[in-house]
Amino acid sequence: MTPDQRRVLRTALLEASPWLAHPEHGPQTVDAGSCGRCEQDPRLLPTCGPAGHEALCRRCALELGDDGWCDGHLEEGRAARAWAEQLPPRWGELVVLWWVATGEVRPGAAAGVATDGLPTAVRAALPSPE
Ligand SMILES: [Zn+2]
Numbered sequence: 676m677t678p679d680q681r682r683v684l685r686t687a688l689l690e691a692s693p694w695l696a697h698p699e700h701g702p703q704t705v706d707a708g709s710c711g712r713c714e715q716d717p718r719l720l721p722t723c724g725p726a727g728h729e730a731l732c733r734r735c736a737l738e739l740g741d742d743g744w745c746d747g748h749l750e751e752g753r754a755a756r757a758w759a760e761q762l763p764p765r766w767g768e769l770v771v772l773w774w775v776a777t778g779e780v781r782p783g784a785a786a787g788v789a790t791d792g793l794p795t796a797v798r799a800a801l802p803s804p805e
């Protein structure tokens with residue numbers, strides 16, 4: 676993808692899902708990759724690590740609850756989980772596409788994302804399968 680194509684995808688994603696750019700939670704706040712606990716879903720929330728994971732997906736964060744954060748960060752953890760809870764069901768696909776748009780993962784990663792149901796502008800901005 677060219678920088679221009681990535682910019683178009685970023686714009687389309689942000690318009691449909693402004694939460695992707697949240698400064699404290701979400702894909703901008705973690706290194707691109709899988710959840711440190713289940714290693715399946717994309718990372719969504721950074722943690723301070725008391726449970727041994729530096730970043731968690733939504734399901735793992737909700738399952739761990741307060742155990743995912745140290746005593747000093749209980750409030751931050753709760754705020755992060757409350758934020759995660761209200762995301763759309765397909766947050767994971769959008770997070771992967773966000774990382775494609777920022778260049779943190781290879782454009783090929785978009786091929787694993789089910790695109791039906793995504794906003795037209797997002798679909799139009801996706802890299803063509805190679
Ligand atoms: Zn997980």
Ligand SMILES: [Zn+2]
Nearest residue numbers: 723744745748
């Ligand atoms: Zn902490």
